[in-house]
Amino acid sequence: MAAPPLKYKPNPKAPRQALPLLDAQVRARTAEEVALGFTPEQVSVEAQRCLQCAKPTCVEACPLHIDIKRFIARLAENEFQAAHDVISEQSPFPGVCGRVCQHELFCEDACIVGRKWDPVAIGSLERFAADHARLRMQELATSYPKPTGPKVALVGSGPASLIAAYDLIRWNYQVTIFEALHKLGGVLAYGIPNFRLPREILREEIARLQNMGVEFVVDFIAGKTASLAELMEEGYQAIFIGTGAGLPHMMGIPGENLVGVYTANEFLTRINLMEAFKFPDAPTPVRVGKRTIVVGGGNSAMDAARWANRMGSETTILYRRGRVELKARLEEIEHAEEEGIKFEFLAAPVALYGDENGYVKEIECIRMELGEPDESGRRAPVPIESSRHRIAVDTVVAAIGQAPNPTLQKVTPQLITRRGRILIDEHGETSMAHVYAGGDVVRGGSTVILAMKDGRAAAQAIHNALSGTPEVQ
Amino acid sequence: MNRVLAKRELAPLVTLLEVEAPRIQRRWKAGQFIIIRPLETSERIPLTIVDSNAERQSITMVIQAIGKTTKEAVSLEPEALMCDLVGPLGEPATMSKGKNVVCMAGGVGVAELLPVAKAFHQAGNRVTALCGARSENYRILDAELKEAVDELHWATDDGSFGFHGNVVQLLNSLAGPDTFQEGHVIGPIPMMKAAAEATRGWGLKLHASLNPVMIDGTGMCGGCRVTVGHEVKFACVDGPEFDAHLVDFDELTRRNRAYREMEQESLNHKCRVGLDIH
Ligand SMILES: Cc1cc2nc3c(=O)[nH]c(=O)nc-3n(C[C@H](O)[C@H](O)[C@H](O)COP(=O)(O)OP(=O)(O)OC[C@H]3O[C@@H](n4cnc5c(N)ncnc54)[C@H](O)[C@@H]3O)c2cc1C
Ligand SMILES: Cc1cc2nc3c(=O)[nH]c(=O)nc-3n(C[C@H](O)[C@H](O)[C@H](O)COP(=O)(O)OP(=O)(O)OC[C@H]3O[C@@H](n4cnc5c(N)ncnc54)[C@H](O)[C@@H]3O)c2cc1C
Ligand code: SF4
Ligand code: SF4
Ligand code: FES
Ligand SMILES: [Mg+2]
Numbered sequence: 001m002a003a004p005p006l007k008y009k010p011n012p013k014a015p016r017q018a019l020p021l022l023d024a025q026v027r028a029r030t031a032e033e034v035a036l037g038f039t040p041e042q043v044s045v046e047a048q049r050c051l052q053c054a055k056p057t058c059v060e061a062c063p064l065h066i067d068i069k070r071f072i073a074r075l076a077e078n079e080f081q082a083a084h085d086v087i088s089e090q091s092p093f094p095g096v097c098g099r100v101c102q103h104e105l106f107c108e109d110a111c112i113v114g115r116k117w118d119p120v121a122i123g124s125l126e127r128f129a130a131d132h133a134r135l136r137m138q139e140l141a142t143s144y145p146k147p148t149g150p151k152v153a154l155v156g157s158g159p160a161s162l163i164a165a166y167d168l169i170r171w172n173y174q175v176t177i178f179e180a181l182h183k184l185g186g187v188l189a190y191g192i193p194n195f196r197l198p199r200e201i202l203r204e205e206i207a208r209l210q211n212m213g214v215e216f217v218v219d220f221i222a223g224k225t226a227s228l229a230e231l232m233e234e235g236y237q238a239i240f241i242g243t244g245a246g247l248p249h250m251m252g253i254p255g256e257n258l259v260g261v262y263t264a265n266e267f268l269t270r271i272n273l274m275e276a277f278k279f280p281d282a283p284t285p286v287r288v289g290k291r292t293i294v295v296g297g298g299n300s301a302m303d304a305a306r307w308a309n310r311m312g313s314e315t316t317i318l319y320r321r322g323r324v325e326l327k328a329r330l331e332e333i334e335h336a337e338e339e340g341i342k343f344e345f346l347a348a349p350v351a352l353y354g355d356e357n358g359y360v361k362e363i364e365c366i367r368m369e370l371g372e373p374d375e376s377g378r379r380a381p382v383p384i385e386s387s388r389h390r391i392a393v394d395t396v397v398a399a400i401g402q403a404p405n406p407t408l409q410k411v412t413p414q415l416i417t418r419r420g421r422i423l424i425d426e427h428g429e430t431s432m433a434h435v436y437a438g439g440d441v442v443r444g445g446s447t448v449i450l451a452m453k454d455g456r457a458a459a460q461a462i463h464n465a466l467s468g469t470p471e472v473q
Numbered sequence: 474m475n476r477v478l479a480k481r482e483l484a485p486l487v488t489l490l491e492v493e494a495p496r497i498q499r500r501w502k503a504g505q506f507i508i509i510r511p512l513e514t515s516e517r518i519p520l521t522i523v524d525s526n527a528e529r530q531s532i533t534m535v536i537q538a539i540g541k542t543t544k545e546a547v548s549l550e551p552e553a554l555m556c557d558l559v560g561p562l563g564e565p566a567t568m569s570k571g572k573n574v575v576c577m578a579g580g581v582g583v584a585e586l587l588p589v590a591k592a593f594h595q596a597g598n599r600v601t602a603l604c605g606a607r608s609e610n611y612r613i614l615d616a617e618l619k620e621a622v623d624e625l626h627w628a629t630d631d632g633s634f635g636f637h638g639n640v641v642q643l644l645n646s647l648a649g650p651d652t653f654q655e656g657h658v659i660g661p662i663p664m665m666k667a668a669a670e671a672t673r674g675w676g677l678k679l680h681a682s683l684n685p686v687m688i689d690g691t692g693m694c695g696g697c698r699v700t701v702g703h704e705v706k707f708a709c710v711d712g713p714e715f716d717a718h719l720v721d722f723d724e725l726t727r728r729n730r731a732y733r734e735m736e737q738e739s740l741n742h743k744c745r746v747g748l749d750i751h
Contacts, residue, residue: 358727
């Protein structure tokens with residue numbers, strides 16, 4: 001079928017629209033969202049930068065295969081709700097992905113316009129479509145028939161399970177998501193700050209699944225509250241494990257149990273999940289002193305540093321490699337810099353010292369130089385012994401990575417793992433029949449969109465196994 | 474949401490709550506705990522599972538109201554819904570059989586000791602329980618303990634009942650290096666530390682059930698870390714029970730004090746949102 005003629009002439013040469021931001025001075029003191037989102041005028045310009053390629057490489061590069069070309073065309077025509085409907089064919093989470101997806105590595109990296117100019121700002125356009133539909137949420141309150149197919153259990157409520165639920169319920173499966181914590185969303189709820197992903201957005205996109213008939217059970221730890229075998233006995237015909245990589249790595253240096261030393265997970269859980277930034281209006285406290293050092297260079301490090309800064313602490317990120325090796329989303333690094341967070345590159349902690357009450361007061365660091373490339377292809381940092389120095393500090397956050405959450409694996413020896421990660425075959429199936437896995441529990445720490453890719457693949461595999469149909473769609 | 478079925482005051486500021494929790498009731502073992510959020514606005518706190526009732530599909534917890542969240546918990550009346558309750562968490566208590574076992578507890582720890590003492594007894598050990606209270610009217614679960622163990626002794630700080638002194642002094646008055654082969658201790662940190670010191674060098678394997686500050690209780694945050702024999706452990710998943718002779722109790726003391734002033738502030742604070750209404 002030939003595409004209908006365009007109602008406008010693409011203009012890729014127009015400058016890529018900059019996402020309007022809250023003023024850096026203001027945002028360094030509030031939990032309000034940093035990025036304000038495009039104006040309708042900007043959307044018009046940005047959407048018309050898209051060439052509407054005959055072979056849209058962006059769609060191929062998006063792990064969810066969102067029909068980017070088509071939703072952008074709708075935006076260019078000011079058909080905002082229709083743009084949202086196009087995205088919904090593949091994803092009910094444009095509000096989340098439009099904000100936190102590492103689009104520079106996926107769709108935008110593949111955009112043809114980017115070969116000559118800056119790529120089309122696909123992520124921000126996706127976000128606009130989401131926010132626009134959100135303002136008209138009432139129209140989305142469709143009522144759905146109750147699913148009647150086989151029962152499927154999804155363990156963990158992170159992005160991997162959420163997208164799997166969306167696919168499975170559309171195929172008429174009775175889907176239940178079991179979550180250990182009291183709130184839904186996985187890292188989206190406990191890790192990523194409000195100022196990057198407002199909680200209403202997350203809640204509303206999850207509410208959409210609820211509206212479609214997905215059951216959510218919180219306060220349920222698979223392996224503790226019930227075993228996988230018990231879930232099978234209760235009639236679940238397939239189980240997907242999307243339990244994430246929640247186990248924080250420790251620095252393994254003297255003094256790391258001093259008061260005031262946190263893992264990023266604890267620091268962020270206190271602040272995001274338990275809302276310690278509202279203390280004492282919220283009951284969970286967090287200790288943020290006058291000077292904070294955050295160790296690490298990924299998304300967790302940026303998030304912890306930006307919270308510490310917002311809570312009034314002079315904040316430095318200590319990273320053992322250089323700026324180009326930082327693993328966080330580019331946008332977050334820039335925002336952190338704008339907000340006044342300092343970076344000490346090529347430096348690592350070697351010890352922490354406390355006062356007589358056991359509160360951390362100094363961090364001893366060592367400088368690094370870059371040596372030969374390691375197995376990740378990046379040049380490995382090598383310590384310079386003579387460079388040891390101490391810095392006064394009263395809060396230290398270790399954001400040096402996570403391993404898969406081991407709780408379920410520990411009591412389910414049939415699940416084969418390697419270095420804590422659950423092993424799966426090419427269909428996403430684990431060593432246990434009818435038990436699938438994906439996301440961070442399989443990959444170690446990864447990204448929202450790759451977790452969703454896995455969740456989608458597992459949903460397909462579950463559908464194939466339970467329906468007997470080899471391929472649907 | 475879990476329904477409160479019954480509530481009973483056991484001693485001043487110590488309250489028993491029985492709460493519906495069918496799945497936990499079926500699976501829990503002595504030594505395990507739960508995490509609750511009494512109200513939608515509460516923090517998460519850990520509590521030991523003290524007992525369960527299959528017919529009523531319930532579990533029992535005993536709470537000492539010492540701060541904001543424990544006060545919120547004991548303010549729940551029968552038929553009220555507890556906002557969140559998750560478990561069973563942690564590893565069950567270590568059990569052996571055919572041994573002379575001493576079980577020691579102080580304060581609200583006496584309630585936490587009950588299921589462990591019972592389990593030791595049922596596993597075929599001879600169990601002596603040494604329990605401490607501030608004074609006679611602070612003793613809790615006396616009848617239940619008496620029924621569960623072979624021998625029960627009380628120590629009170631003011632001498633109003635039983636031995637005059639603390640549990641460790643009571644232990645020293647009753648026992649020596651070879652009296653017991655195994656033991657379990659639960660209660661305030663100074664008491665657990667003293668029990669560990671008193672029995673160092675005895676032929677006694679002593680398990681201590683630790684109470685560090687916890688948040689998620691699933692091994693995700695590392696806030697509950699404790700040092701045991703120079704190794705860092707996450708008490709919510711590796712414990713809460715550890716070899717008492719290897720625990721760094723001083724570090725645990727410091728870490729448990731980390732939020733003292735803020736906890737006091739939280740207790741005295743009236744939420745601004747709430748004030749507007751009245
Ligand atoms: C602070 C931080 C910031 C990040 N920022 C970004 C970003 O900007 N962009 C990006 O693309 N990626 C980011 N990431 C990475 C991304 O969040 C993860 O890759 C992604 O969330 C993984 O999804 P998942 O579904 O596999 O698991 P998770 O999101 O980890 O969710 C797993 C869920 O399972 C629950 N669970 C665990 N065990 C059990 C059990 N036994 N029973 C029941 N439930 C259980 C957990 O409580 C959790 O809610 C960030 C990560 C962190 C930590
Ligand atoms: C495994 C375990 C089992 C427990 N079992 C019981 C029990 O059966 N009955 C009982 O009464 N108490 C029990 N506790 C202790 C109980 O969790 C604390 O008394 C409670 O969290 C205090 O909360 P609060 O807000 O009322 O008091 P706060 O004023 O906030 O705190 C008082 C003191 O309690 C400790 N505490 C504070 N927050 C936490 C937290 N999130 N986790 C752990 N300790 C904290 C600190 O030492 C603090 O100084 C247990 C603790 C653990 C770790
Ligand atoms: S989900 Fe991510 S990769 Fe896909 S279109 Fe959106 S921003 Fe791009
Ligand atoms: S690759 Fe770029 S220009 Fe081509 S359709 Fe996709 S977004 Fe438009
Ligand atoms: S309470 Fe978070 S790891 Fe134990
Ligand atoms: Mg408290």
